[in-house]
Structures are given as structure tokens and as C-alpha cells.
Amino acid sequence: MTLDGNVLRKSGSVIVLDNSGADAVRYNFLNAWPSSYKIGTLGGDVKGVAIEELVIQTERIELG
Numbered sequence: 253m254t255l256d257g258n259v260l261r262k263s264g265s266v267i268v269l270d271n272s273g274a275d276a277v278r279y280n281f282l283n284a285w286p287s288s289y290k291i292g293t294l295g296g297d298v299k300g301v302a303i304e305e306l307v308i309q310t311e312r313i314e315l316g
Contacts, residue, residue: 259285265316277315284310 261283270276285308292303 261285261311280314280316281308281310282312282314284308 263280263282263284265281266279267275268277286306287309288305288307290305294300294302
């Protein structure tokens with residue numbers, strides 16, 4: 253989110269789960285902000301899912 257030209261930075265995690273649903277790998281990212289966002293298009297005659305892409309820039313990534 254951008255407020256008054258200043259990008260609000262947030263921290264979070266990306267978690268990869270194993271087959272049982274337990275955490276297999278966790279990546280913690282610190283002071284991150286979105287740099288681009290794209291949405292795929294679907295026509296009226298196309299069956300399927302729309303693909304979204306979010307690119308995040310971060311100051312640091314830690315294996316947690």
C-alpha cells in the first residue's frame with residue numbers, strides 16, 4: 253500500500269507444506285513491498301483459471 257508516496261512495508265512468511273499439511277520449509281521475509289501485480293485474462297469462451305502474479309521486493313529473507 254502506498255500512502256502519500258511512501259510505500260508501507262510489511263513482513264511475512266511463505267510456508268511450504270508437506271503431504272500431511274505440516275510445515276516443511278518456512279521463508280520469513282522482512283520489510284517487503286509489492287513491486288508489480290499482473291492478472292491473466294479470460295475471455296468469455298475460455299475455460300480455466302486466471303493466473304495472478306505478485307512480485308515482492310524485500311530487504312531480507314531468512315530460512316525459518
